[in-house]
Amino acid sequence: MTLATGQLELFTSDNTNVITQIPTTKPKVISLFCGCGGFDYGFHQAGYHIVFANDIDSAVEKTYRKNLGEITIKDIKEIDKNTLPDCDVILAGIPCQPFSSAGNRNSVNDERGGLFQQVIETIKAKNPQIVVFENVRGFLSAKDENGLKMPDRIALEFKKIGYKLYFQLLNASDYEVPQNRYRVFLLGVRNDLSLAYRFPFPIFKKANLVVKEIIEKPLPLDEEKDVWDLSPQALHLAKFIPPGGSWKNVPDEELPDRLKKIRQNIKKYRSPNFYRRFNLDEIMGTITAAATPEHSGILHPLENRRYSVREIARFQSFPDDFKFVGCTTAQKYKMIGNAVPCRLAFHLAKSIKLQYFSDI
Incomplete structure (x- = not known):
């Protein structure tokens, strides 16, 4: 279907498509902990204007500049929040390790968890209508230093500064992302906005999200295959693992001692x-920043290698014209794995725009 300028195709909970008008003025966004820009790119696609972006990792700088524009590489603690441009939305993909079920589960007193307070300072300084956080699934059960669950703690902190909190666990594959990736999204709405936020309905079109659809696409004409080599051990074990399989397919005599010990008391x-x-007809599992074959499904189904940079970028729904530059191959895997999938960000941004910015 061809849409007219200023129109947007939406899907309801029963997958019925409707056409609606979208606003033409671009809401302004400040993006904190922006990484290479997956979150930001989704909001950009939905018609927002990124007025300030910040990250501490210099490896992402050239990629962000090439695809999205200006970025300030600096510790957020060293930034004077009052000098930042005015904005309508603040995005904050706070580093997730303190709240991860695989991590040490420290809270806001953790050095990285304390970054939350930096976001609070930014909110106080700029008073945006909307604040959006993204974090790992384990955030829902993580607790602060007083034993309070983190969503309840965030809600209390938001209440102090005049915001209502809404949160929901979303699976990226419900929003046109070829990857089963569960993440918690927390959305703060300023109290003077009376409308309660509604998260976007899933889009039930998953036939084109399977592994086969991603790996059979040719590379962009201006790219060569960029692959991070496997370790000798991983390369050896991969030879015994069929599509859809795992280490459980590897004969005992081929396993390293550590894995033998685990198998004996599984x-x-x-x-x-x-x-x-993963098999060709499965949806890919979570792309991780570490990209370790032991702990993620990073093994290509038909070749004994990791997925290439472009393949994992596609699993994260980055378009092929989004280029990863100015860093090592391993750093590209890390920045892609850390990113919010672009299409998930787009659908979230679209729902926010229609609910809160349709009259600007």
């Missing part, structure tokens, strides 16, 4: 599924 180790290799 219930004790909660039946881990190391060296997962």
